[in-house]
Amino acid sequence: MNGFFDIPSDLQHSWSGLIGLHLREALLPVAAGLLLALPLAQLCVRFRRLYPPVLGATTVLYAIPSLAFFVVLIDYTGQSELTVMIPLAVYSLVVLVPAIVDGVRSVPGETLAAATAMGFGPVRRYLQVQLPIAAPAIVAGLRVATASSISLVSVGALIGNQGALGNLLAAAQKYDRPELAVNAVLTMAALAILCDALLVLLRTLLTPWMPRGTRRPRPAARSRRPEPEAATR
């Protein structure tokens, strides 16, 4: 009963069950963060003065240690998965908002002006021009958020065993089975690398329009003059 994959029964999950749980606790918050970040970033792009305070506020949230965050939330959401996922969603949001804002702002001025001049309304322009061109930056943000989320889930082990694979760390101490800790670390690392690879693949599929090799949009057309104010209307 001392095998690498023999999970103590008090965790109530098999190894693969823990993986599924871990992915859910890590990725749902990233998805939620993305859904919140998209409109928030668009507001920041549209109303420039909103961006610095939003950036400041999210940075402060990011500075709160996850453990403190969990403890505060326990009063409201108890020792549940939700208590783990809310802080992770907030952290994702903090990473994604600047990524999306920078991505959307990187759209060349001429491209925006041309879209406006061709009769794109603001919504169509956002969905069909700004967002697709910002896709590489958004995926880059998602990679950071996903990796950090997968590692942070394990802290949930401290609040009522909601840490999925992280619970193995506690179990390793409790039962003096260090191989369980090794299992937890390796599995989490593998999950993080796998998710990252999938995101890289996603970006490749989303951006056939980027120069091969560099994988960076080459602004073949860069403005030499500042654009008149109307360009971004």
Add this chain to the structure above:
Amino acid sequence: MIRIDSVTKRYPDGTVAVDRLSLDVPDRSITVLVGPSGCGKTTTLRMINRMVEPTEGTILLDGEDIRRRPVTDLRRSMGYVIQNAGLFPHRTIVDNIATVPRMLGWGRQRARKRAAELMERVGLDTSLAERYPYQLSGGQQQRVGVARALAADPPVLLMDEPFSAVDPVVRKGLQDELLRIQEELGKTIVFVTHDIDEAVKLGTMVAVLREGGRLAQYASPAELLSAPADGFVEDFLGADRGIRRLSFLSSAALELTTDAVVPADASAERIAASGARYLLVTDPDGRPLGWAEPGELIAGDIRTDRLLPHGRPFVPGADSLRVALDCAVLSPTGWAVAVDAGGRVTGVVSQQAIGEAIRAAHARGRTDQAGVAP
């Protein structure tokens, strides 16, 4: 017709970009707005498709205030070409060109077929259709920009310094292409540039704007060059406007002489009889071979390899006086060689004779202007 009626654009900080500008843009012609940076030319252009709203004044399109139409409808009825093309980097060339037709509800197949037609019209190989913009050169991207603007066959084309960011050789090609397309399609084009040479080359009418968005002069290129309204326009036209103006004068009226033209097999009498200081030797078909002094020519045995080069010839009527003068200046003898469309010599003309023609043309121009003075 686009009528810009005492339009002013004042920004909240008090800057005046355009100041009581009035301008009638005639149909089916190229109207160029030209001036130094900060003269409001781009602002003026962007007021026509309401990317900038005027503070005062109105703009009428075929008699109707442009504010009475939904703004996206208005914009879709006007092609827009911008500096550096402003292509959508994430869409293929064919999808870039098909953008407006697709927005207007055309089917995918029809829009793509139209895009392919336009690629040919602007001189792009249709094999580029599925490429992305980054795979094209700057000049090719700009052609795509023009094709995209033409896609829905809008009556009006707005062009904002479209050729400023490409090198001079490519720019000349694009300019010639635009003139050719305009000849075929007859759009109402408003063209913004800071390059007076481009303005003079492309414009049917040229509006020169000065800093602060005021109109300095609105005239045809020939009139602009011959009668600049004031010192600002004269400065802006540059030092060689006299020479450039010759581009608008025909070389048809030049008096050619054939006395100094001899065939390679000319007799001694023919050579002696010419009396000219230099003789132009032609081959049996009448094509120019080169210049020689009469004394160097031996009848029946003219050494064509010893001749002075004849330089570039001009075609009277087809070429301007500027070209004829250039040929004479570049010729080692000071005489320009005139040929017909087939390249056969029709005569030669001296710098002095071209000078006479220029003076005569100027004199005619003055009386013409006096006759039609507004």
